[in-house]
Amino acid sequence: xxxxTHLIPKPLIPYKDQTLIEHVMDNFSIYDKKNxxxxxxxxxxxxxxxxxxNEKKRHRCVKNIRG
Numbered sequence: 877x878x879x880x881t882h883l884i885p886k887p888l889i890p891y892k893d894q895t896l897i898e899h900v901m902d903n904f905s906i907y908d909k910k911n912x913x914x915x916x917x918x919x920x921x922x923x924x925x926x927x928x929x930n931e932k933k934r935h936r937c938v939k940n941i942r943g
Contacts, residue, residue, distance in 0.1 A: 885919040888926055895926070 880889060887897035894902070901912060916923045 885916075885922055887914075887923060897923075 888895045891899060897914070904912075914923065914927075
């Protein structure tokens with residue numbers, strides 16, 4: 877997936893009309909799962925920012941929990 881992953885983390889790689897992580901979340905929504913906790917490391921701020929900026933998305937994520 878390089879060199880694309882040098883710019884963005886794998887969960888945010890676009891696929892069709894969504895990111896990869898949104899496709900995974902959509903699969904869980906079949907089972908009425910709409911709230912997610914995402915553990916992030918590599919380029920964590922990119923993922924946190926993506927879901928902060930896109931709060932209108934149908935999935936809800938707990939954001940910015942640091943240990």
